[in-house]
Every structure is written in C-alpha cells, then in structure tokens.
Amino acid sequence: MTPEAAFTVVAVPGGRRAALFAAACRGRGLPEPRVIDWRDVLRGSRIHVEPGTFLRIDSPGEDAGTAALLRGPGDPARVTGSARWYAAFTAGLRRITAAAGExxxxxxxxxxxxxxxxxRCHARLTAAGVPVPPALPAVRGYDELRIRMAEAGRSRVFVKPAHGSSASGIVALQVAPGRIKAVTSAARDAHGEFHNSLRVRSYESEREVAALVDALAPDGLHVEAWLPKASIGGRVFDLRVVVVAGSPTHAVVRxxxxxMTNLHLGGARGDLRAVRELLGESGWRRAMEICAEAAACFPGSLMVGVDLLIGAARRRPAVAEVNAFGDLLPGLTGLPGGPAEGLDTYAAQVAAALTTRAPACAT
Incomplete structure (x- = not known):
C-alpha cells in the first residue's frame, strides 16, 4: 500500500468517530488509520505525521480526560469555560499544522x-452573501442584551456562546411586556452553577434569565434573530447537510x-421526502445551493456540516451554523443520485480524498 493511500487521524482513540472512520477506510481496502491522540496534542507532546499521507482532524469530544485538558479541572458538563476551551483547542490546531509537514x-x-x-463564522458567511439570521451587535451581559434587542426591535433572539457546540449554553429568548421566557438545556445546580443537561427547560423569571446570560457572557456571546422555523407534523425542523468536496452529499431532517432540534436533546429524525415536497424541486435545489455556498467559504476543508433553517414564512433558507465536525450521522447514506449515494458520511470523505484534489489550505 502506497503512503498516498494511507490516513492519519487526530482523534480520541476508541471513540465512536474514530471507529466509524476506520471502518470507512477498511471498506475501501485501505490500512487502519494511524491515530494521533488529541490528549498528546493538547499536552504538547511531540507528534509525527508520515509525509504524503492524508491527515484528518476529528473532534476532541467523547472523552473526559480530553475535556479536562481543554477546559481545565471541573465538571465537563458546565456551560462556562468555553473561552479557555477555544484557546486550548486552537493552540492544539496550530501544533497539528506545524507537525503536518508534507x-x-x-x-x-x-x-x-x-x-x-x-x-467570525457569521461574519465570513455574511461577507460572502450567504443568507444567515441577522446578528445583533456584541453584548457583554444581560442588561446590554436587552438594550440591543430593543434597539433592533427584536423580541425573540438566540443567545449563543461564541465557542459552544452541540447546543451547549444556547438560550432561545423571547420577551414581551411583563413576560420573559428562556428555553435552554442549561440547568442550574444548588450552588448556582449552570451545567448542560439532556433535558430542555424553560426559565420565566428575569432574575434567572439574567443570571444565565451573565454567566455565559465572560466567554463571549453571539446573538442572532430568532427566525421562526417551518414545521411538519406539528414539529419544527431544520436540516443538517453534509457537504463533501463542495457537493451536498447527505441530509438529515431534525x-x-x-x-433546539439537536438529536441528543430529544430531537428526532424527520422525513426528508416530506421536506422536499414542502419545498418543491426549485426550493430544495436552492437550499442545497446555499449549503454549497456556505461550504465554499471554507475551501480548505474537505467536509463541513451545514445547519440550515427553513423559514416558516416563504420557506426561505438561512444558515444557522457551519460545523467542522458535523459528520457524525451513523447509518445515513448519501442523497439519491448524488456523488455519495449508498455511502455513509465517512466513506464519502474517504472516496473524495482519494479521487479529488486535496483542499487548498488557507492558513
């Protein structure tokens, strides 16, 4: 087997993602990928990558030890500490790049x-003309948030930790005279600390909402207009669309x-055929074009996962998130008639890496 057909993966050894990617390599008759442990990267250990091999960076999630290296000691489920996580994570990315060589x-x-x-992601998409929910100016706490909402004429917003993922700390906030409601997966413990849970809950006291927003604010916030989502069967939905080598290859309805439609928070996979019928052929084609446009903002990435909102009014799509590690969709095969038909998200990436030109890294 030539080095050109070998993969090295920066991942959590034994994790689900690493296992699924290894299975995709075996399915192509390739050797087992060599795994570089994220923990070694974060500790600053010397790492080596064989010249000429494909180097895949995977998520550092799935492991408490890795989380501790990123966030520091404490409950890994806490919603605070994302700025420290991001600083450690990006330092790790720089070490990987330095070791990548050829x-x-x-x-x-x-x-x-x-x-x-x-x-930064929202700004990049906006500059490229990709439709996104309008963003509010930066806020540093609850009081400033309410001022910015009033100035923008917004009574419904999503408050997002700047560096969060998997809906960690996200708050869907709506206000009206004398009323307030915040929907989130963040639960407050007996000591007043907020932690992620698998149950979505509501806070309807301004004191509680202010405490949550003020707890998240030191790590940085991104605030967007809450665009009402379209619904099917009495449930709102959005799409996770995986784009590989510039083409939308996989889509799941959440x-x-x-x-919050995240599957780990009680969301359920919906009927893709029903969504396509709702949008019509031209609407579906436009939705996929927008996903491709979002992916084109990251030309050095073979794969991205795009979270696409479909508006309740006029069915207009907008990109809510672009995910570097948005391919964990076990059992989902590619869109019929597309380049990944019959392949899961990992097999599609292996095939694309072997048959297309490597991404042009922009670092």
Whole structure:
C-alpha cells in the first residue's frame, strides 16, 4: 500500500468517530488509520505525521480526560469555560499544522478555528452573501442584551456562546411586556452553577434569565434573530447537510417540539421526502445551493456540516451554523443520485480524498 493511500487521524482513540472512520477506510481496502491522540496534542507532546499521507482532524469530544485538558479541572458538563476551551483547542490546531509537514491535510486548521467562533463564522458567511439570521451587535451581559434587542426591535433572539457546540449554553429568548421566557438545556445546580443537561427547560423569571446570560457572557456571546422555523407534523425542523468536496452529499431532517432540534436533546429524525415536497424541486435545489455556498467559504476543508433553517414564512433558507465536525450521522447514506449515494458520511470523505484534489489550505 502506497503512503498516498494511507490516513492519519487526530482523534480520541476508541471513540465512536474514530471507529466509524476506520471502518470507512477498511471498506475501501485501505490500512487502519494511524491515530494521533488529541490528549498528546493538547499536552504538547511531540507528534509525527508520515509525509504524503492524508491527515484528518476529528473532534476532541467523547472523552473526559480530553475535556479536562481543554477546559481545565471541573465538571465537563458546565456551560462556562468555553473561552479557555477555544484557546486550548486552537493552540492544539496550530501544533497539528506545524507537525503536518508534507501530509495532505483534509481540513484547514485556520478554517476549523473560524467555524468554532460563531461571530467570525457569521461574519465570513455574511461577507460572502450567504443568507444567515441577522446578528445583533456584541453584548457583554444581560442588561446590554436587552438594550440591543430593543434597539433592533427584536423580541425573540438566540443567545449563543461564541465557542459552544452541540447546543451547549444556547438560550432561545423571547420577551414581551411583563413576560420573559428562556428555553435552554442549561440547568442550574444548588450552588448556582449552570451545567448542560439532556433535558430542555424553560426559565420565566428575569432574575434567572439574567443570571444565565451573565454567566455565559465572560466567554463571549453571539446573538442572532430568532427566525421562526417551518414545521411538519406539528414539529419544527431544520436540516443538517453534509457537504463533501463542495457537493451536498447527505441530509438529515431534525425535528423537535422546542426551539433546539439537536438529536441528543430529544430531537428526532424527520422525513426528508416530506421536506422536499414542502419545498418543491426549485426550493430544495436552492437550499442545497446555499449549503454549497456556505461550504465554499471554507475551501480548505474537505467536509463541513451545514445547519440550515427553513423559514416558516416563504420557506426561505438561512444558515444557522457551519460545523467542522458535523459528520457524525451513523447509518445515513448519501442523497439519491448524488456523488455519495449508498455511502455513509465517512466513506464519502474517504472516496473524495482519494479521487479529488486535496483542499487548498488557507492558513
């Protein structure tokens, strides 16, 4: 087997992602990928990458030890500490890039860093003309948030930690005279600390909402207009669309009875055929074009996952997030008639790496 057909993966050894990617390599008759442990990267240990191999950077999630190296000691489920996480994560990305040498990187480390900063990602998409929910000016706490909402004439917003993922700390906030409601997965413990949970809850006291926003604010916030989502069968939905080598290859409908559609928060996979019928052929084609346009903002990344909102009015799409590690969709095969038909997200990436030109890294 030639070095050109070998993969090295920066991942959590034994994690689900590493296992699925290894299975995709075996399915192509390739050797088992060599795994570089994220923990070694974060500790500053010397790492080596064989020249000429494909280098894939995967998520550092799935492991408490890795989380501690990123966030520092404490409960890994706490919603605070994302700024420290981001600083450690991007330092790790720089070490990986320095060690890559003549390896062919499948994701540009600088682009991954942008995708993990919601403010920078939103700005990049906006500059490229990709439709996104309007953003409010930067806020540093609850009082300033309410001022910015009033100035923008917004009574419904999403408050997002700038460096969060998997809906960590996200708050769907709506206000009206004498009323307030914040929907979030952040739960407050007996000591007043907020932690992520798998149950979405509501806070309807301004004191509690202010405490949550003020707890998140020191790590940086990104605030967007809350665009009402379209619904099917009484459940709102959005789409996670995986784009590989510039083409939308996989799509999953995520439905929910609350504003967050993440599958780990009680969301459920919906009927893609029903969504396509709702949008019509031209609407579906435009939705996929927007996903491709969002991916084109990150030309050094072989794969990105795009979270696409479909508006309740006029069905207009908008990009809510672009995810560097948005391919964990077990059992999902490619869109019929597309370049990944019959392949899962990992097999599609292996095939694309072997048959297309390597991404042009922009770091």
């Amino acid at each position: 390896a062919r990187m499948l994701s540009d480390a600088g682009e991954i860093a942008v995708m993990f900063d919601k403010r 439905t929910s009875r609350h504003p």
